[in-house]
Amino acid sequence: MENEELTAEQIAGREVARLRGDVGMTQADLARRLSARGVEMHQTTVAKLEAGRRPIRLNELVVLAQILGVSLESLLPKSGAPSPLEAARAEAREKARRVEVLTTHLNSARAVAAATEQQLAQAEAEFSDALHRLEAESARHKTEIAGHETGAHG
Template structure:
């Protein structure tokens, strides 16, 4: 009996992930379907099999193929069709371009956020300074008003005394 070819877990995992994504099945949903088949799978198990960090057992592989509505052999066949490889390369290039553009947008958004944070910091400092100034002026006004009332009381008393001596 011949040994399995090198990289068979990587091929299986890549094809499994591609087919799962084609069907729009999340790793959590896939794991739940495997559990319904009697396997103790979690979403991390799906990720580990797809990344070839954990090999799929024979029974698991058969259930995986059934869940993915494909033949087990298709999950084991490496990509050799030039058209498929070219399509994968185009898809890869498109995602690399999208990643580059997304990174540029992220850098712009981070710079904008930093600018807004700087303005917010400056505005907060100005607000705190304004609050402090209002508090100081309020305290000054209360002190002045207290003096005015005291002077008014003394003035009223002095006027009464003046009227009392004049009569």
């Protein structure tokens, strides 16, 4: 289907869906990020936007472009065919922005992983301490029982 056959909302919605998928974000992730930036939205609304079944407000489009790391213009229908050089420049800029977005996501994931590793190490140390206390208490309990049995038989 050519762009001329699609509405502006359908074109923008398809581009949002493509870019969202490129960065490995779910519709629910996108809805949460939009809401965190003051654009209240649920996953079902994101689905409707992507399908072109709900108009996209300008403020929503601006925030979508920011979250997806692209220019606002890249989400809009193209008015004319760019020159090959302009197209290559635009593609390079878009790819650079996506690299930035993915790098940010990766750095966030690394920070979460590091914090989780610290929490895991702490939990393992606490578990080890609890096992040592259990072993010591178990040995003390066995000694106590053996002492009662020896005293009872003696």
